[in-house]
Amino acid sequence: MTKLLLSASLLAAAVLAQQSPNALHPAMKKIAAEVSEDRITSTLRKLESFGTRDTNGVIETPGHGVKAAREWIAAQFKSYSPRLEVRFDPHAVKKSARIVKDTDVVNVVAVLKGKTQPDVEVLVGAHYDSMNMIFKSGTPRVFDADATASASVAPGVSDNGSGTALVLELARVMSQYEFDKTIVFVAFAGEEQGLLGAGGYAETAEKSKEKLEAVINVDVIGNDVTGNGIQAGGRVNVYSGDPMDSSSRSLARYMREVAERYQPDLRINTVFRQDRFGRGGDHTPFLTHGFAAVRVTTPTEQLEFQHNEKDTFDRVSVPYIASVTRSVGVSLGSLAMAPKPPSVSPLGRGDGRYDAVMKWKNEDLEPDLAGYSVVMRSTTAPFWEREIYVGKTEQFTLKNVSIDEVVLGVRAIDTEGFASLVTAWTLPVRRNFTGAPGAPAATPAP
Template identity: 45%
Template sequence: MKFREGPKMRFAFILLLSILAIPADAQTGWKTVNPEIQSIVDSVSKESLESMLRQLEAFETRNTMSDQTSPRTGIGAARQWIYDQFKSFSPRLEVSFDTHQIPKGGRIYHDVELRNVIAVLPGSDPIGKNRRFIISGHYDSISETSYTAGSRSETKAPGVNDDGSGTAAVLEAARILSKFEFPHTLVFVAFAGEEQGLIGSGRLAKRAKDEHWMIDGVLNNDIVGNSIGGSGKNHNQTLRVFSEEPNDSPSRQIARYVKEAGERYTPAVNVDLIFRHDRFARGGDHISFNRVGFPAVRITVAEENYSRQHTMDDTLEGIDLNYLSRAVRINVAALASLAKAPSAPKLGALGRQPSGYDANLKWEPAEGNPGGYVVVMRKTTSPLWEKELYVGNVLQFVLKDVSIDEWVFGVRTIGKDGSESLTSVWTTSAAPEARTIQ
């Protein structure tokens, strides 16, 4: 059998367990670097990102209330350019506008047409293609002088960092990933109306819920371009990922997955997990999906610089292109890993049998033909999985003399190629109440 410590954990752990037969392909592939995913990560281009940001800046403003008819400036020109970029990447991308008529009210000071720009890379597996993973950013921008009066909607709002950086991340991910085939469906979205109250993402999240989309995760990129924070400190090796409570929520499992996959393929970057739905008293488009029950996280810089947000000074000169490239690498590593991964197992019972002092874990078989399963565990006070144990292609496992009162347990499916699913986590002792990521 195969045992590994969790990421960044360095302490001894000994379990005496009977030897299980482990499929050679799953055993050798588990936790190794997948060459195809590494090639995807290595394809991220700083030059491509710079070119995208220059064009986004050239629209002068992308305010949701700005001109929709000019071919050169305003949000209308910006969304058409994003649409055309998606179309140019691959004929396999299904590109569309998600259009909504928004009436006057709140920060919308006149009736306006709002368009999200969506590109879908359909999955290749007849069943797996129903599972969707979304990467998003918002392409609208705003200047602090343009919140109220309609006459100010044309005020320059270059929005290169907020959130041209996230939009460029989405475009670059689409450019690269659309060249590959994955079992599951990837969705690339540039939202509008974020600065007026998460309007575009709110409308798409509602549509997804109403149409019963199976969204297994949303990676929302909002402000991923500045390595120098407002304090003047350089954080060029660190990204933050925000996720909603509770500690074993589906969103938090996505965050842990982003950290594990991202750091595996981009080891120079530290993915710092922030266990809060977003920055204090603030929000982003991932929250729209959280509100209707979908797992979603925010990926953002290690320290914000408010001089590069909602101002006319949010220009390309405030962007660290090397840092932005690292952020995109983290994204595509996680997305490609998720898009290749098998489904997570559904949980059975968690009990203390046979001795009354053991941890007895049961689960149901995952879809398809899995290579095996990995049991993960951590102390109740630990943020990250501390122990990982490959247990073979079985549906029950007993950890001798391990208290279920002191540990949190989860199980993952391992594909024949060594790919790992999201984690299904036992949160109670009763199977019907167990929390499962599928």
């Protein structure tokens, strides 16, 4: 087991270095370096060998089907470290359009308890189920649930063996380290039938008031070239839900900043949209239940090979999957070591009325808190344009800055240089004037 510790001299340097885009933490570098293409290859081939991982579980023989797959995934988690608390997470679902009979969808969960903030969790997940979508004869595009559930071949290597391999590989590597916060690794079931496993998990998390700070859903990262020959070009998409300064958007910006610092050859393409056009994924239920959640996916899906028998190992790029795994790993690890994000108060203009005054609070201060950074950008800029390290104060004034023209936020930084998510101050949504012809109905801010 490796502890994330630095010498006293390095601690001070790390705090200063945090203000630089080139600051790298030795433990995060090690996590990235320990990701193994051979292990990812082995995982993908094993997942493919189950034949089908359809959630309905119609076909179940030794070594074949979704039950065998989830038992193998649980055994893998257990083999990595005794510190991983492994369990099955079942959720009862009724017969529906894609569920052929009442059944349980069963997630596989591995929990790596945090040392100083064990009640705060960061989660990385991917659905392990697969599907070979079959349509009714003579009626194109009319889904045949029974035939689909009974298909014996649904390899699902890219969708979503690739994401499952990432989750397993990060559990293997990161379980050898200690983190401040708890890291949860989840293989979700029932995604292809309507985000069922993730939906059950997210609902339970909200009801039990879990402090789930971030959810990174990884779905379809197997391909680095599309069916029409377009290359990924050294990038991966990270989707985040509106509004512009939602907690999910803050998580996406965080991943871009951290991951590109450690792995500049893989660009984080932040897509400011909840998901791909007209589609959804397992991060969606977490958004619905009020958690910060993003989707990580390749920009170069091979759509013609999804949800059929052709989604096989020979069509995926293991080096690309490994590269995405490193980026997600350093993002997850950095967030698991970071302080809690502060809460911000309404902005002020100062005594002279021409300044920008920020105030914030951070309850239950961590003993290794070094201070805070104030960040700023124009209202039309997608990313933070300026950062000022202000120390341990909980108030800062930006002279001659109009709060009408900028977005301001703050984040906490610890003595090892790990930074929290940014908390931005945003105005609540106002209702449109009811007398305005054609005015759209206002919706509450999430």
